[in-house]
Amino acid sequence: MNKKGILSTLLTIVFLTILMSILTIPASADVGDAFIKGRVLSYNPSIITNVKLLQNNIELDTQALPSTATSGQVPQDFSFDNLAPGTYSLIITKDVHTKFTLNNVLIDEDGLDLTKDPRNAIKCLTLLCGDLDNDGIIDAKDLNTVWSSLNYGKRTSDAEEPRCDLNGDGVIDAKDLNIVWSSENYGKRDVVIEYSAPGYLISITNLRTTDVGTNEVTTTVTASKDGIVYWVLLDSNSATPSADQIIAGRTSAGTIAYRCGDINVYGGIAKTFVIAGIDEETSYKLCAVAVESNGDRSDVCFCYFTTTSAANNWLTSISTPSGSNLTSTTAMATASFSNSGVLSANKKRVV
Numbered sequence: 001m002n003k004k005g006i007l008s009t010l011l012t013i014v015f016l017t018i019l020m021s022i023l024t025i026p027a028s029a030d031v032g033d034a035f036i037k038g039r040v041l042s043y044n045p046s047i048i049t050n051v052k053l054l055q056n057n058i059e060l061d062t063q064a065l066p067s068t069a070t071s072g073q074v075p076q077d078f079s080f081d082n083l084a085p086g087t088y089s090l091i092i093t094k095d096v097h098t099k100f101t102l103n104n105v106l107i108d109e110d111g112l113d114l115t116k117d118p119r120n121a122i123k124c125l126t127l128l129c130g131d132l133d134n135d136g137i138i139d140a141k142d143l144n145t146v147w148s149s150l151n152y153g154k155r156t157s158d159a160e161e162p163r164c165d166l167n168g169d170g171v172i173d174a175k176d177l178n179i180v181w182s183s184e185n186y187g188k189r190d191v192v193i194e195y196s197a198p199g200y201l202i203s204i205t206n207l208r209t210t211d212v213g214t215n216e217v218t219t220t221v222t223a224s225k226d227g228i229v230y231w232v233l234l235d236s237n238s239a240t241p242s243a244d245q246i247i248a249g250r251t252s253a254g255t256i257a258y259r260c261g262d263i264n265v266y267g268g269i270a271k272t273f274v275i276a277g278i279d280e281e282t283s284y285k286l287c288a289v290a291v292e293s294n295g296d297r298s299d300v301c302f303c304y305f306t307t308t309s310a311a312n313n314w315l316t317s318i319s320t321p322s323g324s325n326l327t328s329t330t331a332m333a334t335a336s337f338s339n340s341g342v343l344s345a346n347k348k349r350v351v
């Protein structure tokens, strides 16, 4: 190559270098101060847990979570930092566990801490364990591999398939068999959760009093999904208790609530219950939380009402069956009240 050719080549390299530096746009995942952090729960910490961060199906980063020396089911934390606000996905993989995908994770400029989420399935991302043949389901084939005489009852060094030591304690025994056989794992597949899917979390869509009396109140509650609604009745000036406190029948101060209870509900169907034996002419605050069978909870909600006064319980009418004799000591009469009430016997003659 002559001098002219060398110069031309050098110029081309310089030109291409400049062009590439102009065309190279920083990855959107690396331009902000936002973050996403979370917690993964899985078995056998000596096996690597991989957490992938994706955006628009493009992998942006992967973290291999640090392992500890212990065996069993252990939590491991992760954090992806310097992210731009946006929508991301997480894919978590680990040998002998099924795949865990969390889609539609919305991150704003303040970042997102999944461990603060009210949903148990997101607060702690739990990998399902026992998929020895990596086919995406934990089933009889996996169970039979652990149960096989070539593996069961042996130390991992002597077993045909050492991966059957699911908890990582060095032996393949009942603990490992029970991990596969447990209802949390057996028959389950890869997990996919939509983080931002509307209606994912149970909610109380309606809580109101439908009939307020002197000493009782009729209440209607509707939840978005099947579950149990726990409630406490408090003085109207009371602070709102936490979900845990309502479930335990407590006030925000931890003392026993004036009244408490729970009721089974079915998604979208209004359920009515009566709280009786309460004080007349008193203002109350009714607080409630709905809990799904998987432990997920709604926000706490509340409403106020004031019981009526017995003094306003007017006698609105009184009548006697035809032919009865009001001068008799055994006269019959029918009374009506504006609220529920009892007519006291009066032996005076009525004229």
Ligand SMILES: [Ca+2]
Residues within 6 Å of the ligand: 130, 131, 132, 133, 134, 135, 136, 137, 138, 139, 141, 142
């Ligand atoms: Ca399997």
Ligand SMILES: [Ca+2]
Residues within 6 Å of the ligand: 164, 165, 166, 167, 168, 169, 170, 171, 172, 173, 175, 176
């Ligand atoms: Ca074991």
